[in-house]
Amino acid sequence: MALQKIYDYFRNYDKNTYQVVACMGNEPSESDISAFEKSIGSMLPQEFREFTMSPLGGLYMDVREEVWPQAKQFDIGPFWSFCRGIIVYGIAKEIPDFLDIRVKTKELHEAGFIDYIPFLSIVGNGDEIFCFDKNGNIVILDYYQTGETTSIEGSFSDCLMKQIEELEERKNKKVRGEDK
Template identity: 30%
Template sequence: MNDKTMEILEKYLDKDFRVSPMAPNKSTMSGIDKMQKDLGIQLPEEYIAHLLGGGSEVLGERGLYIEVKEDVWPRPKQYDVGPFWSFLYGIHTFTASKESEDWMRLDAAGKDFLEETGIKAVPILRIIGDADVYCVNEAGKIARYNHEENILEEMEMDFWELFDRELKALRERKEKKIKELNK
């Protein structure tokens, strides 16, 4: 499967965004296979392509932290209030690299998710500021975790469609935030 990460990033991101890889590219298919076995989850092929990175020298390991730069979208302060969307200034995907911080690692996030929710699934994409997270369930399907009901809601899309949709939404929120700040 071809990695479409760069193609999708280039479609939506501009100078107002910062993209940070989370670890050096040391993921291997055998390491991903072991992690899947340990967690009892089968990741979709397109997510595995994202994890392996397609050899991008720019991004290295795929566990990406994508945010609107703070000078464009100032970070909320404690006790700030506003519409929900105004706190959602970035997204991140999780990584298979053991060299990444636990909060970004698929294996650690998967174990934590199971302990906290009782649901066997692995987080793959998070919108910063949102308590819900996109996961892969036991059947290898992408689902959105609804934290209020503690359930997974299966989605009829692959990882590329999800990544594209969420980057587009992030760009739209950025444009809305810029308009709001310039009033």
């Protein structure tokens, strides 16, 4: 099972370093996901469907404030030093709007990006969003700048695990003071 690596990671992640919020207990049903798919006229990849129906669906993960303080207005630094978390959009019951795939999809579609379903964002990088195209392939959409996409190889779990690993790398650089 490709998602097992992600599930294992979150069973053992460093709770002193990372704050993780997920739907835990408010997971959507198969009919909730089917209703969303019907509304967008597209099927979600099976692996993402499984993840969003797990307790981790609707995931928000960031580095704790005491480890990596949030940037203040007018702070400067390398771009990576502002990217301190990950959002995986979900369909959980009572999910906050900023984590709701339905809200984010509506926002993209109203902006004219009707061929994409957003599923992942990097906190601090408002320009790019990871999406599924209508065929279930993963692309990075440069939402605010060019409107262009870049294809990403691999599955949802590959993509999410890579983003977790990159967040770990950024956190380590921040802790070492490499953002000065």
